[in-house]
Amino acid sequence: MSAQKPIRQQSDSVVKNPLRLDEQKAKQVIDALNTDLAATYTLYHQVRKHHWNVEGAEFRDIHLFLGEFAHELEEAADEQAERLQALGGVPIASMQALADASPVTPEDENVYDIRTSLHNDMEMGGDIIETMREHIKVTTNLGDHATAHMLREQLLELEEYVHSLHHYLEDDTLVQ
Template sequence: MSTQKTVRQSADSVEENELRLEKEKAEQIIDALNTELANAYVLYHQLKKHHWVVEGSNFLDYHRFFEEAYEHAEEGADEIAERAQALGGVPVSGPSNLEERATVEFEGEDVYDVRTMFENDLEIYGDIIESMRDSIELASNLGDYATEEILREILVDVEEDAHHIEHYLEDDTLVREEALN
């Protein structure tokens, strides 16, 4: 373990950046990015849990979907963290800091049926979509078009995964109407 005792940058500080974005604007954007980062990790951990515990006749399809979805969440989180750092900030990290910072809530440790898991995921996705749209608007209003673009690209994946969950939650359309009567 390192014996270095000097803190190079305090976790809650913002330094000048070489991207020529004013410090006051960067502070606002980094704050929003850290919220998005925390939300992404709550989603990541929930999807990862679902990947581990999913059961049933469609196990393999769901297992693969959850894996792709948590990979998307992790990739987005990485891009968000790197952008916060590039703007002179420190990306939020550590389980307690992420939980405190997130505006979405992890469903807990219990295992649920597949439908409930998807419903819980869709709820988090919806909250993240709304939050990301607000962060995109903030970045745009403050003239940080690169952050706006990065978040837009991440939002495409988030919305696509949410849309896939919507499909999983649909009623089985292969059931004949007369069979129901």
């Protein structure tokens, strides 16, 4: 590993931001966004795992759906990280810090049948939806309407994917 350079900003610090959100308010928003970032990456990695391991008659459709879902989660995480950096914070990035900050727990490393995998994704997505709704309230109450708007848009996307997962898990199918 190369020699360490001087630190430009401590990971848990908040600096004055060009968006003119009070530093105390920004700290609360940054904490919420880092939680959302950790949750989003946790779901991203689980969905990507299922994308890699899906098999069966409906492989292609589910594989493509999960790939698209993972891509949307990755974009949401990027947007969350860039927003919290703009607010004067530092996005958490190490695997350990993400795991520690995540309000959701991924399934283990084993490969499960696709119904179990999709159910696990749907449940984790539902848990994240609840957290995001709370963070929308927090950011709105703190006067950070731009972050609240971003989270609302991400919430809508996540709800659509979770709703689609629910449809995949219904009993009606053409496959016998």
